[in-house]
Amino acid sequence: MPKARKVFVGNYKxxxxxxxxxxxxxxxxxxxxxxxxxxxxxxxxxxxxxxxxRTNIDLDKLKENECLNYVYDIWLQKKEYPSxxxxxxxxxxxxxxxxxxxxxxxxxxxxxxGLDDLAQMLKDEFYDLLxxxxxxxxxxxxxxxxxxxFDCPPxxxxxxxxxxxxxxxxxxxxxxxxxxxxxVVHYIKTVDKIYQTQCVxxxxxxxxxxxxxxxPELLGIFETLKKGTANxxxxxxxxxxxxxxxxxxxxxxxxxxxxxxxxxxxxxxEHIARATANGQKVEEYKELTKEIMICIEQKPIKTxxxxxxxxxxx
Numbered sequence: 001m002p003k004a005r006k007v008f009v010g011n012y013k014x015x016x017x018x019x020x021x022x023x024x025x026x027x028x029x030x031x032x033x034x035x036x037x038x039x040x041x042x043x044x045x046x047x048x049x050x051x052x053x054r055t056n057i058d059l060d061k062l063k064e065n066e067c068l069n070y071v072y073d074i075w076l077q078k079k080e081y082p083s084x085x086x087x088x089x090x091x092x093x094x095x096x097x098x099x100x101x102x103x104x105x106x107x108x109x110x111x112x113x114g115l116d117d118l119a120q121m122l123k124d125e126f127y128d129l130l131x132x133x134x135x136x137x138x139x140x141x142x143x144x145x146x147x148x149x150f151d152c153p154p155x156x157x158x159x160x161x162x163x164x165x166x167x168x169x170x171x172x173x174x175x176x177x178x179x180x181x182x183x184v185v186h187y188i189k190t191v192d193k194i195y196q197t198q199c200v201x202x203x204x205x206x207x208x209x210x211x212x213x214x215x216p217e218l219l220g221i222f223e224t225l226k227k228g229t230a231n232x233x234x235x236x237x238x239x240x241x242x243x244x245x246x247x248x249x250x251x252x253x254x255x256x257x258x259x260x261x262x263x264x265x266x267x268x269x270e271h272i273a274r275a276t277a278n279g280q281k282v283e284e285y286k287e288l289t290k291e292i293m294i295c296i297e298q299k300p301i302k303t304x305x306x307x308x309x310x311x312x313x314x
Contacts, residue, residue: 003142003143004037004141004142004143004144004145004146004147004148005146005147005148005168005169005296006142006147006148006150006166006167006168006169007147007148007149007150007167007168007169007170007171007219007292007296008149008150008152008163008164008167008169008170008171008216009021009022009025009149009150009151009152009170009171009172009173010150010152010153010154010160010170010172010187011154011172011173011174011183011184011187012154012155012156012183012186012187012190013154013174013175013180013183014154015175016173016174016175016180016224016225017173017175017224017225017266018151018152018173019042019046019047019050019151020224020272020273020276021173021222021224021266021285022038022047022149022151023038023047023050023051023101023276024272024276024281024282024284024285024289025149025285025288025289025292026038026101026147026149027099027101027281027285028281028285028286028288028289028290029146029147029289029293030099030100030101031281032289032290032293034146034147034293035102035144035145035146035147036101036102036145036146036147036148036149037094037102037103037104037141037144037145037147037148037149038051038101038102038103038104038148038149038151039068039103039104039148039149039150039151039163040068040103040104040105040106040151041068041106041115041150041151041152041153041159041160041163042106042115042151042152042153043106043108043114043115043116043117043153044108044153045059045105045106045107045108045114047103047105047151048067048103048105048106048107050276050277050279051095051097051101051103051105051279052095052105053277053278053279054097054098054099054101054279055095055096055097055098057095059105059107059108059109060107060109062105062107062109063092064110064111065088065089065092065093066092066093066095066105066107067093067104067105067106067107067110068093068104068105068106068107068115069106069107069110069112069113069114069115069118070088070093070110071088071093071131071132071135072115072118072119072122072131072159073110073112073118074086074088075122075128075131075134075135076118076121076122087138087139088135088138088139090139090141094141097279098279099279099281102145115159116155116157118159119157119158119159122157122158122159123158124158126198126202126204126208128158128162129158129161129162129165129198130162130211131159131162132159132162132163132166133162133165133166133211133212136166150163150167152164156190161194161198164191164194164195164216165194165195165198165199165208165212165216166212167216168213168216168217169216169217169218169219169251169296170191170216170217170218170219171218171219171220171221171222171292172184172187172188172218172220172221172222173221173222173224173266174221174222174223174224175223175224175225175226176223176226176232176235176236176239177232177235181235181236181238181239181242184221184239184242184243185239185242185243185246185248188218188243188246188248189246191216191218192215195215195216198212199212199215217250217251218248218249218250218251219250219251219252219292219295219296220250220251220252220259220260220261220262220295221239221250221260221261221262222261222262222264222265222266222288223261223262223265223266224266224268225266225267225268226265226266226267226268227267227268228267236261239260239261240260240261243260248260251295251296251298252295262288262291262292263287263291264284264285264287264288264291266284266285266288267284269284272284
């Protein structure tokens with residue numbers, strides 16, 4: 001089985017339907033026969049609560065070693081004892097919903113705080129970018145799934161940067177309105193800058209690239225929360241002009257030339273939010289999921305091998 005495709009879903013603007021979208025995409029991937037793992041990087045834990053509700057487990061009842069916070073907590077404590085080798089057991093971390101979605105929750109009730117608190121304890125340096133990467137490497141978690149999707153918060157912490165670098169691809173949900181789309185190009189440039197800083201310009205960039213692999217590729221942007229029959233052609237054209245001017249490419253481009261936005265549009269329907277809160281699948285995301293999977297699966301996955309306990313590009 002090839003290693004999982006790792007995709008982070010993010011936007012620096014909140015309220016764009018990100019968590020709803022990532023959950024619905026996962027449901028449709030499972031329906032298509034894929035084994036999917038969701039990882040909740042958002043300190044608000046919305047995705048965790050949606051998933052946990054399908055397992056009859058309350059967020060505040062999770063044990064220490066049953067949430068993503070534990071991974072970062074152990075990392076922080078282990079830094080005081082650099083000679084110690086700690087291998088975390090992935091089994092308690094990974095939960096499964098009745099619908100077959102696997103997930104690792106974050107926990108706002110964790111004894112040392114939520115992911116935002118733990119991010120503040122991490123240092124803004126290369127070593128602390130490796131916390132998630134080292135967990136992936138030691139647990140071989142990528143061998144167990146077809147897709148791993150990261151639900152990223154609208155912030156640029158050391159935790160989200162580590163997920164950016166670890167991912168193979170990223171996708172941006174956005175409301176197509178002036179104030180929303182202005183941030184899309186900035187978001188893309190920020191992701192590019194993180195990779196450039198750590199894996200190209202840094203003194204230890206060769207090591208960083210060996211550990212993280214190639215730069216995450218932009219799958220594309222998809223429109224969410226569209227109201228009725230509203231026409232945003234002008235805003236959409238401005239977005240495409242900005243992306244073209246910035247020389248941004250997406251994996252959609254080989255399919256449709258200078259293409260940045262997926263064909264499927266997700267409307268602002270109340271039943272979508274209600275169904276997601278109840279863990280139910282909605283058909284509106286079926287075609288979008290197909291588009292995403294076709295876009296990814298036409299590309300070969302990064303090839304990496306392990307040698308001497310280290311991860312190297314092949």
